[in-house]
Amino acid sequence: MQGWILKKEGYDANSAAADGNRFLCANGYMGLRGVCEEAGKEQFAAVTLAGVYDRYMDRWREPVNAPHGLFVQLYFNGMKMGPGNRETLRHEIRLDYRDGVFGRDTDFGPVRLQSERFVSMADCHLMADRLHMRILRDGLLEIRTGISADLWDINGLHLFDPQCRTGETILCGAVTGEKGISVKTTQCVRPEFRAEEAFEEENEGVFRILRRKVNRGEELVLSVFAAVSTSLDGAAWEICAEECCRRAKKKGFDACLREHREVWDRIRRRSEIVLEGDEEAAFALRASQYHLNCIAPRHAGNMSIPARGLSGQTYKGAIFWDAEIFFFPMFVHTQPEIARSLLEYRIETLPGAMRKAAEYGFRGAFYAWESQEGGEEGCTNFNVVDVFTHRPVRTYFRDKQIHISGDVAYALRSYYEITGDRSLLENGGAAVILECARFYISRANTHADSENVDYADVIGPDEYHERVTNNAFTNRMAVHCMESALELKKIFRDRPEWFDALLQERGYEKDWAALERLIPRIRGPVRQNGIIEQFDGYFQLEDCTLETVRSRLMDPREYWGGDHGVAGTTRIIKQADVIAMMALFPDDFTDDEVERNWAYYEPRTEHGSSLSSCMYALTACRTGNPDRAWDLFLRTAEIDVTGGGKQWAGEIYIGGTHPASNGGAWMIAALGFAGLRMKNGEPELHPNLPRQISKLTFPITAKGKNLTVEVSREGAVIRDRQT
Ligand code: IFM
Numbered sequence: 172m173q174g175w176i177l178k179k180e181g182y183d184a185n186s187a188a189a190d191g192n193r194f195l196c197a198n199g200y201m202g203l204r205g206v207c208e209e210a211g212k213e214q215f216a217a218v219t220l221a222g223v224y225d226r227y228m229d230r231w232r233e234p235v236n237a238p239h240g241l242f243v244q245l246y247f248n249g250m251k252m253g254p255g256n257r258e259t260l261r262h263e264i265r266l267d268y269r270d271g272v273f274g275r276d277t278d279f280g281p282v283r284l285q286s287e288r289f290v291s292m293a294d295c296h297l298m299a300d301r302l303h304m305r306i307l308r309d310g311l312l313e314i315r316t317g318i319s320a321d322l323w324d325i326n327g328l329h330l331f332d333p334q335c336r337t338g339e340t341i342l343c344g345a346v347t348g349e350k351g352i353s354v355k356t357t358q359c360v361r362p363e364f365r366a367e368e369a370f371e372e373e374n375e376g377v378f379r380i381l382r383r384k385v386n387r388g389e390e391l392v393l394s395v396f397a398a399v400s401t402s403l404d405g406a407a408w409e410i411c412a413e414e415c416c417r418r419a420k421k422k423g424f425d426a427c428l429r430e431h432r433e434v435w436d437r438i439r440r441r442s443e444i445v446l447e448g449d450e451e452a453a454f455a456l457r458a459s460q461y462h463l464n465c466i467a468p469r470h471a472g473n474m475s476i477p478a479r480g481l482s483g484q485t486y487k488g489a490i491f492w493d494a495e496i497f498f499f500p501m502f503v504h505t506q507p508e509i510a511r512s513l514l515e516y517r518i519e520t521l522p523g524a525m526r527k528a529a530e531y532g533f534r535g536a537f538y539a540w541e542s543q544e545g546g547e548e549g550c551t552n553f554n555v556v557d558v559f560t561h562r563p564v565r566t567y568f569r570d571k572q573i574h575i576s577g578d579v580a581y582a583l584r585s586y587y588e589i590t591g592d593r594s595l596l597e598n599g600g601a602a603v604i605l606e607c608a609r610f611y612i613s614r615a616n617t618h619a620d621s622e623n624v625d626y627a628d629v630i631g632p633d634e635y636h637e638r639v640t641n642n643a644f645t646n647r648m649a650v651h652c653m654e655s656a657l658e659l660k661k662i663f664r665d666r667p668e669w670f671d672a673l674l675q676e677r678g679y680e681k682d683w684a685a686l687e688r689l690i691p692r693i694r695g696p697v698r699q700n701g702i703i704e705q706f707d708g709y710f711q712l713e714d715c716t717l718e719t720v721r722s723r724l725m726d727p728r729e730y731w732g733g734d735h736g737v738a739g740t741t742r743i744i745k746q747a748d749v750i751a752m753m754a755l756f757p758d759d760f761t762d763d764e765v766e767r768n769w770a771y772y773e774p775r776t777e778h779g780s781s782l783s784s785c786m787y788a789l790t791a792c793r794t795g796n797p798d799r800a801w802d803l804f805l806r807t808a809e810i811d812v813t814g815g816g817k818q819w820a821g822e823i824y825i826g827g828t829h830p831a832s833n834g835g836a837w838m839i840a841a842l843g844f845a846g847l848r849m850k851n852g853e854p855e856l857h858p859n860l861p862r863q864i865s866k867l868t869f870p871i872t873a874k875g876k877n878l879t880v881e882v883s884r885e886g887a888v889i890r891d892r893q894t
Contacts, residue, residue, distance in 0.1 A: 192811065197465040200296065201399055202483075208241060225352070233487045282305065292431050315379075341377050352403060360420075396424075398411070440894075441505050463830050487543065493782065523539060527546075535609030561822065573629050574648045580607045611649040615693070640707045641697075701768075714741070717774065732745065743777060754786045789842060793859075804839045860882060
């Protein structure tokens with residue numbers, strides 16, 4: 172590992188799944204897992220498409236993988252070359268975080284293959300690969316390249332009726348089973364050598380065979396261009412992939428790569444945090460920013476980002492609260508058009524959220540916990556499979572994790588406050604806030620004999636304790652959402668008629684009055700010796716250590732939560748909950764309160780979710796303890812360098828990249844260590860540099876102004892930035 176390049180030497184089949192994540196190439200439209208050209212489903216090869224979902228039989232709906240157009244398999248004298256072969260002398264893969272170029276260098280014995288490939292940031296449909304083959308023995312070389320359908324699907328099959336075509340541009344098209352969405356992959360090549368050409372069509376795809384007698388010392392170069400389009404891409408989708416391939420072939424690999432790099436340069440100029448003083452941390456931060464930037468929807472203005480990005484089909488390719496609370500901050504401060512896209516997705520899926528609220532007998536908008544196409548709920552009632560009985564376990568994420576609607580409203584309000592751009596609220600955002608607030612009115616539990624209002628039967632961010640009452644985080648989010656609805660009146664004080672018409676259109680008159688009455692009655696946090704009780708009855712649970720709970724596990728993959736989970740009857744929590752509330756609502760709590768709660772909850776937190784550490788790190792910075800935040804920062808930023816994080820929840824695979832940690836690393840560095848805060852619409856700095864960092868420099872935009880933040884031991888400044 173050095174500077175910008177993640178490297179791995181040697182081949183190890185057992186780490187193929189993790190490496191596929193760590194070495195991911197993506198451009199927001201699709202993600203190509205970090206596997207070599209010849210990889211198939213055994214090595215977890217996949218080209219995962221953003222926003223294209225399919226359901227096979229009664230399995231979980233998940234994103235669709237497109238046929239893989241950069242497939243290349245070499246044969247030498249009839250022998251298949253692979254990095255795991257006995258003859259292979261050396262194998263290395265690498266990923267450059269500056270521009271997402273994936274490289275390999277494999278000495279197969281008779282041939283040394285070096286390649287560099289990318290998923291284009293300049294043309295979202297395109298990916299390209301250039302292979303450089305040095306011949307080390309005389310013999311017959313066969314290059315089998317084409318479009319492979321031998322891909323890793325978790326809950327497939329998804330593509331049916333394959334239609335393949337050979338020729339200068341080969342093609343493989345198919346349709347999804349559920350909704351008949353067409354997916355097309357095309358491929359063409361530019362060999363810089365002569366070879367006999369033949370084609371093969373089979374179940375596994377369509378292939379071109381380039382055959383040639385080779386002599387030791389020869390150097391052969393082959394460029395491969397592949398493109399993907401789907402019938403969701405608009406009117407021109409049918410010809411889009413073919414034209415994209417032809418254009419790329421004509422331009423050549425270098426020109427395509429140049430255009431791709433120019434876009435990455437611009438992205439980095441707008442978002443990159445330069446961390447000085449600790450090279451390991453700087454490297455991890457570059458990795459984090461690469462991973463979050465490469466999955467951002469730059470090709471569409473109304474898409475969000477799944478919890479495992481585009482690294483595969485884990486978590487059903489669904490959008491969670493991760494988008495608003497963990498990805499959104501980096502984007503809103505650096506590339507607000509992407510933050511806007513995440514929220515446009517929520518605006519467009521409001522009807523789905525309203526349907527979900529109605530399904531449970533409530534009014535307003537209850538957003539999907541795992542949101543898929545059109546806001547469809549992907550979360551099932553049985554979201555975990557028990558490792559002992561192999562039976563699905565009833566989980567309550569779908570129906571009880573009601574903070575999701577407040578999280579969406581929280582981001583909408585922040586977008587307005589940070590960018591000063593009211594147009595999102597005008598064009599659907601205000602309606603979302605009103606409907607989310609209406610959901611909290613309708614979901615509140617009142618009592619015949621008291622004025623108190625509770626939220627009973629909920630799950631907070633700590634998912635291990637299910638069906639609890641008055642989860643402090645949830646109550647605070649609900650209040651914030653309802654206050655934001657009231658705040659809209661002030662935001663639109665110069666357009667009272669417009670706002671009144673909106674209230675009228677949504678039939679909101681009675682709800683408006685209800686909001687004003689309800690907010691002061693909602694149970695606020697209950698404290699015991701300054702410690703906020705996470706939910707009613709939490710302090711009555713067994714108070715034991717994390718080690719004790721871990722020692723009770725009978726299987727390392729066992730699910731800790733729910734009725735039979737080892738954590739449920741104890742105070743051990745999965746992830747930041749009270750502390751997440753403190754991070755999101757800093758003005759509610761004194762430093763002393765934050766410190767005490769941090770000291771209480773941190774040792775009781777498993778950090779079993781990659782969303783956890785960053786909240787603890789942020790709050791540690793806020794109380795002037797950046798050194799306490801340091802390890803949590805490294806853990807957050809390094810997760811997709813090391814391939815860490817949980818891989819299993821019961822029998823369900825949950826591995827992939829960790830965009831929430833990537834966003835969390837940005838938050839810790841910018842909001843925590845540099846102490847960036849928005850005060851009355853203006854950025855301010857309250858630095859908390861840990862001893863390892865000598866300087867942080869990064870770009871932000873605030874209210875349309877491009878600025879550079881610089882924080883060092885000498886001081887902190889915010890300067891205008893030329894773009
Ligand atoms: O959204 C999270 C949740 O908070 C914990 N489990 C994983 C989800 C997706 O990252």
